[in-house]
Amino acid sequence: MIMNEIIPVVIRSVIIYLFIIFAIRLFGKKELSQLSIIDLVFILLISNSVQNAMVGQNVSLISGLTAATSLFIVNWILKNLVYRSKSLSRIIQGSPTMLVYKGRVIKKHLNTSKITRDELEASIRGHGVKNISDVDLAVLEVDGNISILSQNFKKITKKRKIHKSLTFMN
Numbered sequence: 001m002i003m004n005e006i007i008p009v010v011i012r013s014v015i016i017y018l019f020i021i022f023a024i025r026l027f028g029k030k031e032l033s034q035l036s037i038i039d040l041v042f043i044l045l046i047s048n049s050v051q052n053a054m055v056g057q058n059v060s061l062i063s064g065l066t067a068a069t070s071l072f073i074v075n076w077i078l079k080n081l082v083y084r085s086k087s088l089s090r091i092i093q094g095s096p097t098m099l100v101y102k103g104r105v106i107k108k109h110l111n112t113s114k115i116t117r118d119e120l121e122a123s124i125r126g127h128g129v130k131n132i133s134d135v136d137l138a139v140l141e142v143d144g145n146i147s148i149l150s151q152n153f154k155k156i157t158k159k160r161k162i163h164k165s166l167t168f169m170n
Contacts, residue, residue: 013054013070093142100138
């Protein structure tokens, strides 16, 4: 009897999980790290709106725990698959997008990523660089952050004798 209640919750939860991943991927990676008040409210409302789709009319503790457990398991499986497969990672997470190269904005990539010049300039200033022309490389990472490399960065790393092969995370 309990299995007849649990299986539909698991199936609906997995479908909703995959749908939300697809929808976030469709609407852009910029949204992941730069949550505005509007985005936060949207996420809260989405989670509330899909709750009934996952558990149906059964609002018991077991149903809620089953939905949550299903989501944790599917999330764990998907993270492991993405870790092991570069092609699946690209499909689900996308790939980094170059926004600035040698001081020149790549407008096509800004448009594709739905990033305004003002947002790009704010990010550049946030990294301590005054002008876009001083940026050697700006990349929209798969997690939604914008990485900035500039002459200023090179001067700082030379002073600190940081090895060039290190990867710097923002």
